[in-house]
Amino acid sequence: MDVAPLSASRVGSWDDEADVVVVGLGCAGASAVLGACEAGAEVIGLERSSAGGGTSAQSGGVIYLGGGTPVQRACGFEDSAEDMRRFLVAACGPDADEAKIALYSEGSVDHFHWLADQGVRWHDTFYAEPVYEVLTDDGLMFSGGEEAWPFCEIARPAPRGHYPRTEGRSGVLLMKVLLEAVDRSPARVRTDTVAERLVVADDGRVVGLVARRFGDEVRVRARGGVILAGGGFVANDRMLTQHAPWLVDDACYKVGTDTDDGRAIRMAQALGAAVRHMDAAEVSNPAPPNVLMPSLLVNSQGQRFINEDVYHGRSGQVALFRQDKQVYLVLDEEIHEANPSWLKITWAAETLEELESDMGLPAGSLRATVELYNRHAEAGEDPLFHKNRRWLKPLRPPFGAVDLRKGLFGVFTLGGLHTGVDGAVLDLDGEAIPGLYAAGRTASGIPAWGYVSGISLGEGTFFGRAAGAAAAGTALGA
Amino acid sequence: MDVAPLSASRVGSWDDEADVVVVGLGCAGASAVLGACEAGAEVIGLERSSAGGGTSAQSGGVIYLGGGTPVQRACGFEDSAEDMRRFLVAACGPDADEAKIALYSEGSVDHFHWLADQGVRWHDTFYAEPVYEVLTDDGLMFSGGEEAWPFCEIARPAPRGHYPRTEGRSGVLLMKVLLEAVDRSPARVRTDTVAERLVVADDGRVVGLVARRFGDEVRVRARGGVILAGGGFVANDRMLTQHAPWLVDDACYKVGTDTDDGRAIRMAQALGAAVRHMDAAEVSNPAPPNVLMPSLLVNSQGQRFINEDVYHGRSGQVALFRQDKQVYLVLDEEIHEANPSWLKITWAAETLEELESDMGLPAGSLRATVELYNRHAEAGEDPLFHKNRRWLKPLRPPFGAVDLRKGLFGVFTLGGLHTGVDGAVLDLDGEAIPGLYAAGRTASGIPAWGYVSGISLGEGTFFGRAAGAAAAGTALGA
Numbered sequence: 001m002d003v004a005p006l007s008a009s010r011v012g013s014w015d016d017e018a019d020v021v022v023v024g025l026g027c028a029g030a031s032a033v034l035g036a037c038e039a040g041a042e043v044i045g046l047e048r049s050s051a052g053g054g055t056s057a058q059s060g061g062v063i064y065l066g067g068g069t070p071v072q073r074a075c076g077f078e079d080s081a082e083d084m085r086r087f088l089v090a091a092c093g094p095d096a097d098e099a100k101i102a103l104y105s106e107g108s109v110d111h112f113h114w115l116a117d118q119g120v121r122w123h124d125t126f127y128a129e130p131v132y133e134v135l136t137d138d139g140l141m142f143s144g145g146e147e148a149w150p151f152c153e154i155a156r157p158a159p160r161g162h163y164p165r166t167e168g169r170s171g172v173l174l175m176k177v178l179l180e181a182v183d184r185s186p187a188r189v190r191t192d193t194v195a196e197r198l199v200v201a202d203d204g205r206v207v208g209l210v211a212r213r214f215g216d217e218v219r220v221r222a223r224g225g226v227i228l229a230g231g232g233f234v235a236n237d238r239m240l241t242q243h244a245p246w247l248v249d250d251a252c253y254k255v256g257t258d259t260d261d262g263r264a265i266r267m268a269q270a271l272g273a274a275v276r277h278m279d280a281a282e283v284s285n286p287a288p289p290n291v292l293m294p295s296l297l298v299n300s301q302g303q304r305f306i307n308e309d310v311y312h313g314r315s316g317q318v319a320l321f322r323q324d325k326q327v328y329l330v331l332d333e334e335i336h337e338a339n340p341s342w343l344k345i346t347w348a349a350e351t352l353e354e355l356e357s358d359m360g361l362p363a364g365s366l367r368a369t370v371e372l373y374n375r376h377a378e379a380g381e382d383p384l385f386h387k388n389r390r391w392l393k394p395l396r397p398p399f400g401a402v403d404l405r406k407g408l409f410g411v412f413t414l415g416g417l418h419t420g421v422d423g424a425v426l427d428l429d430g431e432a433i434p435g436l437y438a439a440g441r442t443a444s445g446i447p448a449w450g451y452v453s454g455i456s457l458g459e460g461t462f463f464g465r466a467a468g469a470a471a472a473g474t475a476l477g478a
Numbered sequence: 479m480d481v482a483p484l485s486a487s488r489v490g491s492w493d494d495e496a497d498v499v500v501v502g503l504g505c506a507g508a509s510a511v512l513g514a515c516e517a518g519a520e521v522i523g524l525e526r527s528s529a530g531g532g533t534s535a536q537s538g539g540v541i542y543l544g545g546g547t548p549v550q551r552a553c554g555f556e557d558s559a560e561d562m563r564r565f566l567v568a569a570c571g572p573d574a575d576e577a578k579i580a581l582y583s584e585g586s587v588d589h590f591h592w593l594a595d596q597g598v599r600w601h602d603t604f605y606a607e608p609v610y611e612v613l614t615d616d617g618l619m620f621s622g623g624e625e626a627w628p629f630c631e632i633a634r635p636a637p638r639g640h641y642p643r644t645e646g647r648s649g650v651l652l653m654k655v656l657l658e659a660v661d662r663s664p665a666r667v668r669t670d671t672v673a674e675r676l677v678v679a680d681d682g683r684v685v686g687l688v689a690r691r692f693g694d695e696v697r698v699r700a701r702g703g704v705i706l707a708g709g710g711f712v713a714n715d716r717m718l719t720q721h722a723p724w725l726v727d728d729a730c731y732k733v734g735t736d737t738d739d740g741r742a743i744r745m746a747q748a749l750g751a752a753v754r755h756m757d758a759a760e761v762s763n764p765a766p767p768n769v770l771m772p773s774l775l776v777n778s779q780g781q782r783f784i785n786e787d788v789y790h791g792r793s794g795q796v797a798l799f800r801q802d803k804q805v806y807l808v809l810d811e812e813i814h815e816a817n818p819s820w821l822k823i824t825w826a827a828e829t830l831e832e833l834e835s836d837m838g839l840p841a842g843s844l845r846a847t848v849e850l851y852n853r854h855a856e857a858g859e860d861p862l863f864h865k866n867r868r869w870l871k872p873l874r875p876p877f878g879a880v881d882l883r884k885g886l887f888g889v890f891t892l893g894g895l896h897t898g899v900d901g902a903v904l905d906l907d908g909e910a911i912p913g914l915y916a917a918g919r920t921a922s923g924i925p926a927w928g929y930v931s932g933i934s935l936g937e938g939t940f941f942g943r944a945a946g947a948a949a950a951g952t953a954l955g956a
Contacts, residue, residue: 001750001905004682095723204482238908242754242896245573245926266906270750272479276720279757301862303781322800362861364853368846375842383840384779418720427479428744430716448723 003263005271006210008201014208017221018044018188019475020468021209022229023195023264025052028440028460028467029229030178032423033187034118035468036227041475043187043468044220046211048194048230048259052182053175055231055256055412055441056457060133061170062143063120063461064454066160067105069112071139074124079158081105086155088446091144091311092455095277095448099421104446104462111462112162119177123165130289132312133170133453134163144452145311149386161454174457193218198226198267198436206271206435224475225435227423227467229460232413232441233262234281240413243278247411251325255282255412264442268417272427273436276444278415282451285316286407287329288341293391295331296373299323302356302365304373307385313451316409325409328359329402330366332395346403355399370395412441414451419443423467435474437467481741483749484688486679492686495699496522496666497953498946499687500707501673501742503530505935506918506942507707508656510901511665512596513946514705519953521665521946522698524689526672526708526737530660531653533709533734533890533919534935538611539648540621541598541939542932544638545583547590549617552602557636559583564633565624566924569789570933573755573926577899582924582940589940590640597655601643608767610790611648611931612641622930623789627864639932652935671696676704676745676914684749684913702953703913705901705945707938710891710919711740712759718891721756725889729803733760733890742920746895750905751914754922756893760929763794764885765807766819771869773809774851777801780834780843782851785863791929794887803887806837807880808844810873824881833877848873890919892929897921901945913952915945 019041022032030052033045045052066072067081085105089096104111122139134141143161145151166173182189192213199208199219208221233239234254239262240247254260269275285292293309297319305323306315319327329343336345349355356366374394376382382392417425417438424432425443439445440460447455497519500510508530511523523530544550545559563583567574582589600617612619621639623629644651660667670691677686677697686699711717712732717740718725732738747753763770771787775797783801784793797805807821814823827833834844852872854860860870895903895916902910903921917923918938925933 001682001907001909003906004750093723095719241573242752243756245571245755269747269906272482272748274720277723277757278721279755301782304779362850362854364850365862368850372842372846376840384843428481428747429479431479 003266003270005200014221018042019224020471021222022227024230026054027056028464031461031464032227032468035465036472037185039472041472045189046193057175059171062161062454064458067108075126083155092447092450118181148310225471228264228438229440230264231260235260236262252411274418280414283316283320284410285312291339300326302361307387345400416444422470439464481744481748483678492699496520497702498949499700500705502708504532505534506938509939509942510705510946513943514950515663517950519950523667535653537649540639540932542936545586553604561633570925570928596659626788703949706742706916708742709738713738714740730889752896758892761794761798762888763790769817778804780839785865823878826878894922900948917942
């Protein structure tokens with residue numbers, strides 16, 4: 001097994017050593033480096049690519065923060081840690097990590113300031129329209145469907161998606177800022193270096209790792225701990241098939257880099273680390289939110305199956321995991337013209353009978369759905385799925401529909417190593433494995449099944465910092 | 479970690495030894511003992527309870543066999559290994575284990591005779607009505623929804639559920655027969671002995687295990703291999719929460735014994751074994767099949783979501799995993815009177831408006847569903863879900879509905895250790911761990927996500943035998 005742990009007794013000599021060794025320099029690893037340095041530790045950061053950034057740098061850059069950040073307040077939104085907590089528990093469940101969510105919600109404003117201290121900046125402006133990602137330089141948006149049922153009844157909605165200001169994609173900017181902070185820190189960075197196996201002492205403590213750099217083996221000792229922040233496993237088809245076969249599909253595109261191959265997860269599993277929720281994944285609905293919300297999302301029986309104004313990653317998950325991706329968007333000309341987008345209409349028809357026939361849906365099925373929707377929408381209600389009144393409008397001819405079955409659903413994995421709130425990797429009994437930590441998508445974090453945009457960068461940086469501090473504390477005897 | 483493997487170098491002396499050591503004496507373990515004995519190995523069987531039987535003895539006893547067994551032929555059914563194979567790949571997917579299915583389908587008639595050689599007997603009679611379990615002494619029934627869409631179009635349907643003849647429950651009888659065969663074999667059985675940790679040599683080979691018997695540690699050497707057949711993990715709430723949180727619910731009852739605590743799975747994971755499909759589970763629909771099939775199964779939007787004549791474990795899975803168990807059965811007086819059962823009507827009404835109101839469903843939702851169903855049923859078709867014509871009949875007043883939300887869904891886990899066709903446990907790279915085998919629900923077997931009644935006892939006995947033979951072969955240098 002190429003990830004089998006190596007016994008420390010077989011390591012003749014170390015090539016390098018530090019208090020804390022961090023694997024991967026995406027947002028979680030960079031923050032772990034910074035957190036460990038702040039705690040006074042000597043740190044080595046390993047990155048298998050030629051530069052840090054990872055999947056974080058490819059992302060939209062949105063960071064989920066709340067509880068009353070300066071940007072939220074400047075934009076006129078009230079928020080509390082308790083509302084944020086209640087929302088995340090509901091939106092990221094079942095089995096969302098409540099201990100992590102509580103810490104994250106309580107510490108969110110502080111984390112905002114920490115990110116600002118590293119050099120991240122936001123405009124104090126709110127973007128109100130539903131979109132995947134803010135493409136203007138506005139700083140704040142709703143990024144998790146907080147206003148949609150049932151979440152609007154569980155917690156007071158507040159926008160918590162914070163977009164670092166930039167003219168390009170915010171993910172690139174965020175990682176530029178964090179990696180510049182790493183450069184300013186005393187940490188030593190080794191690029192082109194892939195961690196391969198953990199080194200374990202006789203008492204079970206992780207004391208280092210074996211890496212490879214351009215074919216050469218490099219043995220790196222970690223006096224305090226190794227922090228695994230090597231991404232998820234969306235690029236590993238065998239692991240996907242074993243845990244989440246629904247994701248192995250031509251209609252899914254993998255959000256991530258080739259290095260999201262699950263190696264960091266497997267290195268820890270090989271010594272008895274527990275994994276959680278390996279079947280879970282974020283799944284973006286291919287329909288643009290501004291068109292999706294006023295339209296009807298229907299399945300191959302012509303039935304609606306969710307309130308269309310819910311977070312687009314939630315309707316995407318439900319479409320993939322519960323409807324086998326056999327879904328369509330049904331709208332009318334008025335919606336189409338009022339909501340410009342790249343979306344192309346697949347079928348257009350004057351009557352619902354004609355439309356459902358063209359779509360290959362069972363006779364009468366779509367008509368029954370639209371008639372019921374219209375009847376309720378005229379009364380300003382949606383008793384089936386509780387879509388917000390803002391989006392309720394009876395559909396009128398001419399009608400149109402979009403075939404989403406071959407639309408590209410963007411997916412990445414949410415499952416990973418079971419960790420404590422300090423990032424400690426837990427074994428199959430729930431006990432911490434001494435000297436081993438994980439953060440980012442290598443770990444099973446706040447999202448168990450559900451997801452919200454911005455939580456990966458948010459918890460990656462937050463719990464990356466925490467893991468860095470914890471590993472440093474071990475090394476320094478804190 | 480209480481399942482951490484023990485290094486062989488730390489085992490001073492062994493208390494017992496054999497070629498093959500089998501953990502657990504349910505159907506898979508008993509068959510592993512027999513398979514290893516047939517191959518000429520010296521065998522020890524460990525059982526943590528005071529007698530073998532396990533969950534197999536609590537089961538209905540149905541064994542999934544086909545391809546033209548003597549019982550199938552005597553009852554007038556044609557079947558082929560190829561039809562059986564095609565059906566199982568479709569019904570047990572996605573990611574059903576095609577290599578295991580091919581072997582199992584090809585070897586099914588032979589396995590029938592092997593079971594007969596052990597003393598299992600069946601009546602050559604077919605039970606035609608849809609039920610959970612045959613309570614008569616008939617020997618054959620449809621147990622996997624082979625006649626239902628889409629499976630009827632994928633493979634020629636044949637009944638493959640074989641019920642050992644008995645006046646009581648067949649599971650008890652099956653285990654009585656298999657354990658008597660074990661008693662007749664030269665194998666030594668140690669009851670009240672719980673396997674705790676595997677013992678591993680320096681080269682990674684599993685060479686034995688540490689068990690506990692009434693507080694005393696017992697070290698058992700396995701010259702050829704250890705076979706883990708200790709059941710699934712439905713009795714372990716932590717594992718359920720980590721992998722399948724939907725099953726942690728008061729409306730689920732756990733099918734299994736307290737010893738289905740996942741310990742055997744964890745013992746192997748602790749040394750780097752891979753697991754598969756840990757989120758998957760069999761979920762029995764609480765509605766009796768004879769009433770379910772002609773009725774409508776609807777969700778909390780009053781929508782149908784599956785053809786009601788599909789295997790009751792499939793509609794149960796979909797109700798649990800895809801509809802959050804918010805499901806109801808809608809029928810009429812004629813169905814109720816024609817299909818005697820224990821099922822109590824929760825609501826009765828003269829009109830659909832009244833019924834949907836009493837049920838708390840959205841106004842017009844159930845009426846739209848029933849009107850569409852009736853319109854199609856009158857034409858003898860169900861274009862939404864393709865229920866067989868046999869069950870299609872328009873619903874007429876007076877109507878009734880059954881609240882299944884609090885009905886008990888019987889669940890057990892399907893995920894487990896990744897094994898090869900010879901039962902070898904595979905590591906995280908897909909390579910066999912030398913000296914380690916698994917069978918029964920400890921392994922991820924033929925069912926990945928889907929399930930059919932009888933496959934647990936079928937593949938448990940079939941691949942248990944295979945693992946016994948393989949471990950014996952290793953010991954004997956075959």
